[in-house]
Amino acid sequence: VPALEQEAENASIGQGVVESNHAGFSGTGFVNYNNVAGSYVEYTINAEAGGEHDLTFRYANGTTVDRPVSVTVDGASAQTVSFPGTGAWTTWQTRTAKVTLKAGPNKIRATATTANGGPNADKLTAVLVGPPDNEAP
Numbered sequence: 001v002p003a004l005e006q007e008a009e010n011a012s013i014g015q016g017v018v019e020s021n022h023a024g025f026s027g028t029g030f031v032n033y034n035n036v037a038g039s040y041v042e043y044t045i046n047a048e049a050g051g052e053h054d055l056t057f058r059y060a061n062g063t064t065v066d067r068p069v070s071v072t073v074d075g076a077s078a079q080t081v082s083f084p085g086t087g088a089w090t091t092w093q094t095r096t097a098k099v100t101l102k103a104g105p106n107k108i109r110a111t112a113t114t115a116n117g118g119p120n121a122d123k124l125t126a127v128l129v130g131p132p133d134n135e136a137p
């Protein structure tokens with residue numbers, strides 16, 4: 001099963017803007033979350049098979065303060081993912097969370113939990129890491 005991914009700039013954005021002023025992003029830019037709790041990026045990952053996946057978020061945080069987000073899959077199974085400082089807005093790193101996806105489209109929403117908003121978001125990659133529990137229709 002190949003890796004699945006979506007660029008943040010192609011995802012659904014709630015309170016954020018697409019920018020390209022900090023080098024090192026993939027695709028055509030990244031999302032700058034508004035600096036408020038509740039701002040989000042919602043990715044759609046079309047899984048070939050259901051099962052446990054690693055979700056890898058590529059991001060930059062040029063501050064020294066963590067910018068945690070709450071990650072949900074189709075509105076459920078919330079877990080908090082930490083996005084600590086990367087040293088510069090042009091230094092991009094990754095953080096990974098484990099989630100169960102179903103075969104077909106999954107809405108992965110990453111919502112800022114603090115008034116600082118989320119980190120600058122580059123892309124999300126999903127890789128099946130457990131046994132596939134079904135096949136996409």
Ligand code: GCU
Nearest residue numbers: 022032033035089116117120
């Ligand atoms: C700076 C930076 C932005 C970043 C913002 C923030 O303005 O240039 O890319 O999103 O800080 O703190 O969120």
